[in-house]
Amino acid sequence: DSGVTQTPKHLITATGQRVTLRCSPRSGDLSVYWYQQSLDQGLQFLIQYYNGEERAKGNILERFSAQQFPDLHSELNLSSLELGDSALYFCASSVGTDLSTDTQYFGPGTRLTVL
């Protein structure tokens, strides 16, 4: 158990809908990262937050947004969902922002199915 929790575990929804995925980082970790894992694209970094502020952006679509709250939990919002958004969404956390030295701890993921 990494100490990172994600809810829900599974989510099934329809095209055009909006969903929110939630992540709670390990105790003491200030950084939260979001990743998408799909058969087409593999594992892709989406976005990073550090202590409430957006820190780095990867291949995140404009239909997607995220935020980190004062209690450090984070939410990833996916809107106008398309079939291609079906994927496993991972959250990870680390103490700081230096990925050359920090260890990321991954949550178990949320499997999103868009029908």
Next chain:
Amino acid sequence: AQSVTQLDSHVSVSEGTPVLLRCNYSSSYSPSLFWYVQHPNKGLQLLLKYTSAATLVKGINGFEAEFKKSETSFHLTKPSAHMSDAAEYFCVVTVLSGGSYIPTFGRGTSLIVHP
């Protein structure tokens, strides 16, 4: 721009024989390199990381990897495979870009271990 190529999508070994998972990277700057393992229906777990210290890096569960700058490689090895090693393995390169560390994942290598 950085990229990472995992040269084999599947590797099949017998229990007790050596494991070699190959990874090549391209990066304009000094990279940090990581290997992660993902067991079925689980999040990713860090096996080991290279961050410009010793070129031979030892990780968990008997895995190790050697950073070879001249060959731009970071292959993962283990002397003797165990059934529990069957999983998906990801090579990751992280480079400082615009003040932030952006991780790029390889497509993954599925390790199959036969009894």
